[in-house]
Structures are given as C-alpha cells and as structure tokens.
Amino acid sequence: MLLIIKTSFMRKIIILSVLALTIFACSEPKDDTISVAGSTTVLPVVSSAADLFMKQNPDSKIIVNAGGSGVGVNQLGSQRIEIGMISRDITKKEISQYPNTSFKTHAIGRDAVVPVVSSEIYNAGITSLTLDQLAKIYKGEISNWKELDGPDKEILVIDKEAARGTRHVFMEIVLGDKEAQAAGADLVLGANNEEQTALVQSDAALGILSNGWLNDDVKGLSIKMPDGTLIEPSLENIVTNKFPITRDLVLITNGTPTGKTKEFIDFILSPEGQEIVVKNGYVGISE
C-alpha cells in the first residue's frame, strides 16, 4: 500500500519536473529564429518570401505576424522582433519613444494607396473621384452618392485604425495631416483583409486599400486631377509616380542587420525576391 502511494507520488513528481523542464526549455529563445511583424500591406510579400527562404535554407526559421505598421514600429522599438514591416514613414514621436533603438529602413517595393468602392457603386458609374471630393467625404461634407452623380445611397465611409500605414499615407495627401480625424467615418477597421470584407459585404462603401489588395469585387477608383486627367492605379502609374498617393514598402531593423536577418532582407532585394513583390501586385524597388 505504502509502496503504491510512494511510486505514484514519485511518478507525479517526475511528471511535474519533466513538465517544468519542458516549459523552461521552450522559453529559451532560439538565436536563428527571425520574428517579423507589422503592416498587412507588406505581409503577403514577406510571408511568401519567408516560405521560399526557409525552403532554400532549411536551418532557418521565420515567423511572420500581422498587426499593422504601428505594431511593427512598436514591437521593433521595444526590440521584441528582428524585422518590422511598415508601409509609411516612422513618425518623429515614435522615434523619440524608443531612444535605445536605432531604426534602419530598407525599402523593398512601391505601392499605391487607392480609394476603393463596392462593386455596385463602381458599376453605377462612379469610377473616379477628385482628391477634394475624397476629402469632403471623409470630413462628412458629402454623405450621399447622389451628390456625386451616383445612386441615392448613403455613403458607408470606412476609416482605418489610427496608426495604420495606409491611413497615414492617404490622410497626409487627402486631408493634409496624417493623423487627421475623419468626422465623416462610419466604421473603423484594421487590416487590409478586414476592410476588403466590409467593402464586399456592403453595396455603398468607400474605403482605402493597398493596390496589392484590389480585385474584381473591390475596385480601385481613378483619381481625377485638377486639370481633368484621370489617373488609374496601374503599376505603370506607380512606377512613374503619376498616381498621387504612392508609398514605399519598408522593412525596418534595429541598426544594420547581421546574420540570418541580413540574408533574409538581401533575399527579398534579390531578383528572386523582387519577383515575389511584383507577383503580389506591387512594384519592385529596382524599377
């Protein structure tokens, strides 16, 4: 009897210690793991590049997470990740918040931020807007598609979370301040895919998306310039900078990257990596 109790008791202790050891072992950070997080605009490029890179270098491990540009800057700033993905400039405030991190940027491609409407609105004839009209919609001064010669429907204005890269770039050009508040907004969403879903589900929505996230259900609008010319969000117009709202897709590191991190960034900048950039609907950096 005593023996049985003793052995089962001992077994429990052994199991517990093994468990404790496992947890302890798991918490040990591995040097060769590269953690990446941030902008959902850059995400598709980096995650397919990471798949290919890991296939070619079986001993390396890359973990890619989303979160948005703001998350990318914060996590790199607090040195929890090796590479941050951003689709906007780092703000002065962000740099001052992390005095111990020296942000180093590596542009890997170019993109446009495109105003997007639900396909019903696009098919009803609204295929372009001026920057001024966009500003009025986001300020709440235009609230019905009728005022823009569209169907008689309230505009569902979709805004984005404050620190998102797409929002910074768009608001900088349209409202003149990257942190401007949009009084006309009806919804505030986060990642590109969340915004895409909302645009598809609605029949009267206006949102902002990265050029790489456009498809048949979410159609990008052309921008009507003051002189009357229409500039559509094509790769050609991004390369020549004709499209008014363009930006770089950027990876950030703390100081000059070394080791596997450097190899990975070099891989994305190589012809093979740039092919992935183009395949995702963006413009390569060399063009």
Place this chain on the structure above:
Amino acid sequence: MLAFQNKIGKGYVIASTYVSIAITLLIFIILFWYSFEAFKEIGWDLFTRNWNPATEEYGMLSMLYGTLMVTGIALLIAVPVGILTAIFTSEIIPKQYRLYIKSAIELLAGIPSIIYGLIGIAFFSTWISSWFDLASGRTLLTAGFLLAIMILPTIITLSDDAFFNIPKKYREASKGLGLYTYEVLQKTIWPLAKKNIAGAVLLALGRALGETMAVMLLVGSIDKIPDPFYQVTSPGQTITSKLGREVGESAFGSLHFSALNAIGFLLLLLVITLTIFTQIYFRKKQEVL
C-alpha cells in the same frame, strides 16, 4: 511517511490558493500602476467624448456607452430565452433527457470567441444589415445579439440548476393543492429560484462585459455615441474592442498606453463590483434553503 505526504498535500493546496489570489491582486496592481499616469494627467477628462492619441485627448465616454449598451442588449435577449429554456430542461422534459440537452448547451460555452466572431461577420452582420436596411451590419445591435448567444449557456445551465435543486416536496405540495403546472412554476418554484437566477445573470453579465474578440470584429469600432442615443443599429465602440485594436499600436510607457490601461482598469472595477454582488446573492441563497 503518510503524515509527511499529508503535509505536502496541504502545503500544495494552500500554495495554489495563494498563487491564485496573488495573480488577481497582481493584475489589479499592475493595471492601476500603469494607468496611474493617465489618471493624473487626464483626470476627469477621461469621461469626455473625444479620443484622439495624436492630440493627446483621451475621452472614454463613447466606449463606456458602447460597453453598457452591448451588454444591455445581450442581457435583454439572453435572460428571457435562457430562463425559459431552463424551465423546459428542468421542469418539462423527462429527467433522463435533461443531461443530454444540458451538455449540448454547455458545449456552446466551449466554442472559442473568435469562431463566434467569424460566424458573426459572415452571417449575422449581413442579416442585420438586410433586416434593418442598413449600410453596414457592424452595429451595436449585432455585437449584442452575438454576445447574447455567447452568454446563453451560462444562464441556461445555472438557472436549470437553480430550478432543479428545489426539493420535490414543494412541487408535490403545490400540486396537491390542485395548482396547474404553470401556477406551480409561477407561485412556488420561481420565488424560490429567483435569487440563484439573479446570480446566473450576473455571472453572464461579467462575461459579456469582458468579451473582446467577437465584439471587436462586429461592433464597427468607431468612437461615437449614436444620435439619438438609443439608435442601436449604428456602429459604436466598447472598452474591450478599443483595447483590442489599440494596445498593439501604443508605445509602452506613453500616455496613450497609460490611458488604455486606465479604461481597462475601470472595466475591471466594473466587473469586480458585479462579482461582489454575485457573491452576496449566492450567500443569501444559502440562508434561504
């Protein structure tokens, strides 16, 4: 040897208790610690409407409104449905089926909230937008509706226990007086079970206040109080959805981060107050029976 093991066992139990208490206290203290700066710098301006980190304005009124509204809607739907279901499982169907139905309902409680959120985005939001002819189905009502489904199992099982645990003698005595089934329920069972059911509802309320993921996907996430304020088919923001969306973007140690901690702290206070009420209710029930 056995006495020695007994001591180890006792020590283990006591240690576990202390660890649980310590974790709760630690969460409370850490949240307060990080929100202290916000309370000091922002003060009563926390209870204004405008939230804009760029201009260092942090007013949580619209989030507090959203939290209370969404929770209110959830309770308004879940309480009647839950209690009626509990009456069905405990009083009406034969006893041998009760456990099957009960465990099926309890399974609902085990579904991760992100799954509810996905179902909500894919179905509920489109239904709500077509029923009410709205531009977007991401509204306070949608979030409240989904929350109602999420807290139903808690209300059903606990209310079912409350009804079921009432001794048979009360039912037999009432039936002996010639009362109909609904009269037995209304005049005898309900008054006895009432307090336990209030406890069940308060527990569900706690869950509803703290739910993040599903609400965040469905509520629309805009810091606005609709006009008029009871227009629940407009998008809004809850405290938890605000936290879910912004904590990752705020720099550790900034006023923004502190303000987010502060609204989290206030939510925690709300939940703790409710838990204390629940406890008081449960204690009273023991005196009655």
